[in-house]
Structures are given as C-alpha cells and as structure tokens.
Amino acid sequence: MRQRITFVHEPQDGIDPKSIGIHTNTLSVSGLKAAREDHITLSLDELPQELRVALSQTKELHIRYVTAASYESIPPFNSKLSPGLHVYYTPKTEVGKEGQEFSDLLCGLIDTLFDLKDKSLCQTPEISFTSLPSKSPKHKSSYEFYLRSSALGGTSALQSYFKRICSSTSCLTRISEGATAASIDLDYISTTGLASLTTSWSPRTWPSFAISKISHTDRVELGILSNEKPIRLDDLNMSGFLTVLGESEKPAPTMFQFPSRHHRHPAKFSSSFIEPTGLHPTLQLTIRDSQPPKNREGCSLNAHLMLPRSVFPDKYQFRDALFMASKNLTALRHVTVPVDLEAPEYTMALWGSSLLVELAPPPPSEESWTAEIPLHLRYLLPSESGYSSTSLPSPVLFWACEADEESKLEGSPFDRVNLGYDGLFGDKTLFYHLGRERGEEGYKEVSVPVLSTRFNGEMEVGTALVVALGFGWVLWKLWGVGRGVGYGSGRGGGGKVEGKEE
Incomplete structure (x- = not known):
C-alpha cells in the first residue's frame, strides 16, 4: 500500500516545519489551514476478494x-463534477459479449459501496448504462452511469467497506x-493492475492530524505545499516540505513545477428554473462576467449537465440557429443517444442522459449575463396532490482552451481525468472552471404536474357509468333501426305476395 497525503495552503497560511512531529512510524501536524x-x-492482492x-x-x-454541498477549491484541486455518483466503465470486451462476467457484478458492486435505495436503478450496463464516446485516443469510449445523491445511502456503506482493508486507529x-x-x-486500470482511492477536502483548519x-x-x-507564482502559463509552481514516514528525520524543503489540466476561473455562476416551469422547464444560467481566461485565445465556454431520467433534452431544438442565438447558446456539442422523447419516467431503464452545450457569451465585460437551456420533463407516477417533484444537479461550467504544444498535461501528480466531459475534448485541452455562487444549492427542485389520484374512486365510478350509458344508447339506436327496416316492420320483403287474377 502506498499513501500520499497532500496539504495545500495559501502562502499566508504557512506553518513552521518544526511543528511537524516525526517519530519512527508516526507523523503528526496540527493547526494547519x-x-x-x-x-x-x-x-489487487490487497483488496477484499469479491472486489x-x-x-x-x-x-x-x-x-x-x-458532495452536494458548496465548496471552494484551490490549485491543483480545481476539477469539477456535478454532485452525485458518476461511474465510467470500459469492459475488456464489448458489452453483451460472452466472457464479460463483470457486467453482472458491476451494479452489485455499486450497491455494496453506496447502498442504492432502489435496486432497479442499476441492473446491468447493457440495461442501465449509456454509451459515452471519447475524442481522446488515450481514453477509450466507455459506458456512463449517474445517480443523484438522494438515490444513495450516502458514504457510510463505502466507509464500512474500506474499513475491512485497514485496522489501525489512524487509518480508521x-x-x-x-x-x-x-x-x-475510485479508479482501476487493468494495464497497471493497481486500484486507487482518492479523497479530497476543501480548504479548512485541521486542529490535529x-x-x-x-x-x-x-x-x-x-x-x-503552497502555491507560488508559475513561470509558464499552463503550469503550477509549488513549494513546501515533503516527508517520507520511516525514512525522513525532518521535513525536506522542496519546490517543483508541473503542468495542470484544470484551473480556476474567477467568474461565478448560479442556475435556476424560469417560472412557471410546466412540463417544458428552462434552466437559466446567470454568469457573473464574460471574460475568457487571461492570455488565452480561441477558448469556448461550455455547460455540462447530468440529467436524471425524469428530465431530457430534445436535440432537434438545438438545430435552429435563431432559437440558439436567442438563448445565448452556440451549439450542442454532445447529447446521449438515443433519447426516448415519449417514454414516461417509470418505464425507463437507462439512468438518464448527459448534455454538453457551448454557450455564446457577449463581448468581454464584467457585467452579469444569462444563458437558457431548454429541457423537458417526462410523465411521472400519479400523486394525490396532482403534483410531484424532481431535481436537477447543478451543471459544470468551464472555459475549454487549447494548451501549448509543448505542454505535457499528464505530468501532473494531481492530474484528474475520466470525468465524462473531458473525453469529449482533445488531450491538449485546458479547463478553466467557474465556481458556484456562495449559497448555491447542489440540486434544483422543479415541480411536475401529474395525474391526481385524489378522486380516483369517483372517477372510476363515473367512467363506468358513462361507458354503461353509452353502451345502452348504442343498443337503443340499433333496436330502433331494426324496428324500422327489419322483419317486424311490415314494410320489408317478408309479406305475402298475391297472385294476378285471370
């Protein structure tokens, strides 16, 4: 087992290296922000057998x-994802082919780690996952799965599972x-034969560690480590102290520079549904300014959305240039296919769909502006009130820019890839992430009109009565027609014919 613990602070929050306690097999530090x-x-040998x-x-x-909670980021931990559970899976063979035993185990593994509240949400990749293409030759096309936090039992199941790996007090x-x-x-790549668990926390004060x-x-x-002023545009420059437990007698000063794929953009954004929502809600993005990243040209501003099965996009709406311009949108860059435009939510087997839209910001300024993304709601199960609700996770907004040719982005020790949207861009793409406004919630609730069950009994009786009356009316009309032209009318062809008298 290899462990790497990294604290990154602002320059003004540095600590005295003498406060780092180093003993034979124990290391401690306190009061670090x-x-x-x-x-x-x-x-693999260090993992539980079933895993x-x-x-x-x-x-x-x-x-x-x-997490759904709003949090701040600091370089080099700037990458963003919508709140919830994301799974990206690449099989050894094509899904559905013989020999793909893991296909049947994957949803069981997800349930073991995250305690699915509804087991039917994840059945097998063939049924519940969607295909995710990739433009990067280093990241093969894979299968994608997503669930909102409300569909999970939290991280308690995950913590209980990994407590089986270690037993020491500090590890627990x-x-x-x-x-x-x-x-x-959690990451596993078969070519390396290694699994990794990476946990990140936003800046805070650690009383003791x-x-x-x-x-x-x-x-x-x-x-x-502390962030220093970088020398090259795409790089991060860090300085501080490194210690190897059991090998170092005191913290060793260090300074190093490396390229970074993910950066922080100073702009903030918020999102909300335009009222009234109805069955065709519009998600409005309010962005604080339209300034692209400094010293960058040819960048595009993008919004990446994870849409649960209750919400879906209509890709044909995004083909109208005038409509797109009116919403401050440029183009639809990716949408999960196929998307069933008619199926009710309760008949769906797929988890939902992902959407990447390029925005059309106004000329650079520091004034706020808006963009609108049209969406649609599926029919949900009836309720007594006549209304139900669903939630949409907060989107991820970022500027995508091309890195310099000499940049080797994979050289970062903190590089984070396989985020779903990054595979939709080339290997030389830099991401400048916009943060959520302070207090911005991780999920947006929307009310959905559904069939009311309040008067179900009366409706059933009324429907039966109307059907019975209609059936009786039809029989009465048929009887009337039969009387007028049938055998009993006296005017039909069934009467006696008299012979002609000679």
Whole structure:
C-alpha cells in the first residue's frame, strides 16, 4: 500500500516545519489551514476478494462521488463534477459479449459501496448504462452511469467497506473523515493492475492530524505545499516540505513545477428554473462576467449537465440557429443517444442522459449575463396532490482552451481525468472552471404536474357509468333501426305476395 497525503495552503497560511512531529512510524501536524488530498494506491492482492475478482474482469473502472454541498477549491484541486455518483466503465470486451462476467457484478458492486435505495436503478450496463464516446485516443469510449445523491445511502456503506482493508486507529480515523470530503474517487486500470482511492477536502483548519504505518512494507508520503507564482502559463509552481514516514528525520524543503489540466476561473455562476416551469422547464444560467481566461485565445465556454431520467433534452431544438442565438447558446456539442422523447419516467431503464452545450457569451465585460437551456420533463407516477417533484444537479461550467504544444498535461501528480466531459475534448485541452455562487444549492427542485389520484374512486365510478350509458344508447339506436327496416316492420320483403287474377 502506498499513501500520499497532500496539504495545500495559501502562502499566508504557512506553518513552521518544526511543528511537524516525526517519530519512527508516526507523523503528526496540527493547526494547519489547507485543502487536503489523500491518495491510496493498492494492488489487487490487497483488496477484499469479491472486489478483486470483480475488477479482474474489467479494463477500466472510474467511480466519482461528489458532495452536494458548496465548496471552494484551490490549485491543483480545481476539477469539477456535478454532485452525485458518476461511474465510467470500459469492459475488456464489448458489452453483451460472452466472457464479460463483470457486467453482472458491476451494479452489485455499486450497491455494496453506496447502498442504492432502489435496486432497479442499476441492473446491468447493457440495461442501465449509456454509451459515452471519447475524442481522446488515450481514453477509450466507455459506458456512463449517474445517480443523484438522494438515490444513495450516502458514504457510510463505502466507509464500512474500506474499513475491512485497514485496522489501525489512524487509518480508521481517516476513513471516517471521508464523510466530510468534497469528493471521493475510485479508479482501476487493468494495464497497471493497481486500484486507487482518492479523497479530497476543501480548504479548512485541521486542529490535529496523525498518521501511522499499517505495515513495514507501506510507503507513506506527506506533503505540505503552497502555491507560488508559475513561470509558464499552463503550469503550477509549488513549494513546501515533503516527508517520507520511516525514512525522513525532518521535513525536506522542496519546490517543483508541473503542468495542470484544470484551473480556476474567477467568474461565478448560479442556475435556476424560469417560472412557471410546466412540463417544458428552462434552466437559466446567470454568469457573473464574460471574460475568457487571461492570455488565452480561441477558448469556448461550455455547460455540462447530468440529467436524471425524469428530465431530457430534445436535440432537434438545438438545430435552429435563431432559437440558439436567442438563448445565448452556440451549439450542442454532445447529447446521449438515443433519447426516448415519449417514454414516461417509470418505464425507463437507462439512468438518464448527459448534455454538453457551448454557450455564446457577449463581448468581454464584467457585467452579469444569462444563458437558457431548454429541457423537458417526462410523465411521472400519479400523486394525490396532482403534483410531484424532481431535481436537477447543478451543471459544470468551464472555459475549454487549447494548451501549448509543448505542454505535457499528464505530468501532473494531481492530474484528474475520466470525468465524462473531458473525453469529449482533445488531450491538449485546458479547463478553466467557474465556481458556484456562495449559497448555491447542489440540486434544483422543479415541480411536475401529474395525474391526481385524489378522486380516483369517483372517477372510476363515473367512467363506468358513462361507458354503461353509452353502451345502452348504442343498443337503443340499433333496436330502433331494426324496428324500422327489419322483419317486424311490415314494410320489408317478408309479406305475402298475391297472385294476378285471370
């Protein structure tokens, strides 16, 4: 097991390296205000047997869990995802082919780790997942799955599961701290044979922190770093102290520079539904300014949405140039296919759909502006009140820019890939993320008109009465017609014919 714990703080929040306590197999630090990332790397042999068997049947698996709470980011932890559970899966063979045993195990694994409230939400990749293309040759096309936080039992099941891997006090404490994390990533790539667990926290004050080696073969690294002014445009420059537990007698000063794929943009945004919503709600994005990233040209501003099965886009609406211009939109860059435009929500097997839209910002200024994304609601199950509700996770907004030719983005020790939208761009793409406005909720609720069950009994009786009356009226009309032209009318062809008298 390899562990890397990284604290990143602002320059004014630095600490005295003498306050870092280093003992034979234990390290402690207190009173540090910083963002934190724990990265644990494990071989398959170190995993529980059922997880080891399952992962051995897949090519790649990337699971991302993001909290719904609003949080701040600090370089190099700037990547963003909509709140909820994201799963990206690449099978060894094409889904549905013989030998793909993991296909039947994947949804069971997700349920074990995140406690699905409704087991029918995830059945098999063939039924519940959608196809996700990729423009990057390094990231193969995969299958995508998403669930809102409300469909999960939280991270308690995940914490209980990983407590089976370690038993030391410090390890158990760190797993318990995952409940307050901003994001949790699980990754497995068959070519390396390694699995990793990455947990990230937004900047906060850590009253105390201690870590111990689990076994003598473990490698534990601790870094306390600060962001410095970068030398190159695409890079991050960091300085601070590094310590290897059991090898370092005191923190070693360090300074290094590396390229970064994800950056922070100073603009903020908020989202809301235009009232009244009806069955065709419009999501309005309010963006604080339209300034592109500094010293960058040819950048595009994009919105990436994860739409649960109750909400869907109509790609044909995005083909009208005048309509798009009126909404401050440029183009539809990606939408899950196929999207059934007629199916009710309760008949759907797929998780939903993902949407990438390029926005059309006005000329650069610091004034707020809006963009509108048209959406549609599926029919939901009837309710007594005649209304139901669904929620849409907050979208991710970012400027996408081309990096310099000499940039090697994969050289970052904190590089975060396989986020769904990044595969829709080239390998040399930089992402400048806009943050959510302070207090902006992770999910937007929308009221949906549905069939009311309040008067079901009266409606059933009334319907039966109307049908009976209508059937009686039809019989009465048929009887009347039969009397007028039938055998009993006296005017038909059934009367006696008299012969002619000679």
